[in-house]
Amino acid sequence: MAIEDRRLRERIARRQLITATARALAESEGWDAVTTRRLSTEIEYSQPVLYKHFGSMEEIVEAVALEGFGELAVTLREARHGGATPAGEVDRVAAAYNGFAADNPALYDAMFTRSTRLRFGAEDTPAPLIEAFGELRQAVTTIAAGGDVDTLTEVLWAALHGLVLLGRNGRLRPEHEAERLEILLARFRAAAS
CATH class of the missing domain: 1.10.10.60 (Homeodomain-like)
Known part of the structure; x- marks a missing residue:
């Protein structure tokens, strides 16, 4: 043995x-x-x-992406629990998400832009993907007033992802990154309540 x-x-x-x-x-x-x-x-x-x-190389990228989703889940969890109360969880999680993407651009690409067989919302969705989504969902739950939390979470995630990619590819003015995030979160909180 x-x-x-x-x-x-x-x-x-x-x-x-x-x-x-x-x-x-x-x-x-x-x-x-x-x-x-x-x-x-x-x-x-x-x-x-x-x-x-x-x-294949695709399987290597998938393995890297799975590691990344595990790390993202930890990052978002730490951000969620980083305040004394649930107030501000969405803001902390959104900022942590942006920071994670900025600090790990190739990892982020493996997770979200490279072609893989990893799927969200499927019966065989790997645990790290579920955990990362779950951390974002927990933060959204704190402001969702009767709306479909899963859909609200998907919308926030899509918006954050769009800001990340557009900003990273030079399509948005870098000096307004914080302002864009603040506007997104203010509108999101208003729509969710």
Whole structure:
């Protein structure tokens, strides 16, 4: 049993090395720089070893995205609980969401813009996606006055995502980022109540 345990630990460690290296390369050079050839060179394993862990680059991106959703859930949870009362939860969570996207652009791309098989609202939705959505939903619940909380959460998430991508791609004036977020949240609170 000890040999099997050791092999399992080694397999998990290699898998984590692959995803960590892919993520680091993507953050420093963009996702186009992340290829199986480049990864195998960086981690000093052959490409067949990579394919023992992941069937394709898309599976590597999905693994990175799942890690990202787990991290986003933690970030949003900390923001939600960062105040003495539920008042202001939506504001704190929205600011944390924007900060997470700004601090992790390649990770954010893996989570939301790269093609993956990860789906929200499906029977097989992975737990990290459910947890991240759940944290945002909990914050929206504090201001939802009888509306469909899931739909309100989807609308807020879509609006935050739009602001993130438009701002990051230089489509919006950077000096007005805080003002845009404040306007969005004020309108959202008014519509939700």
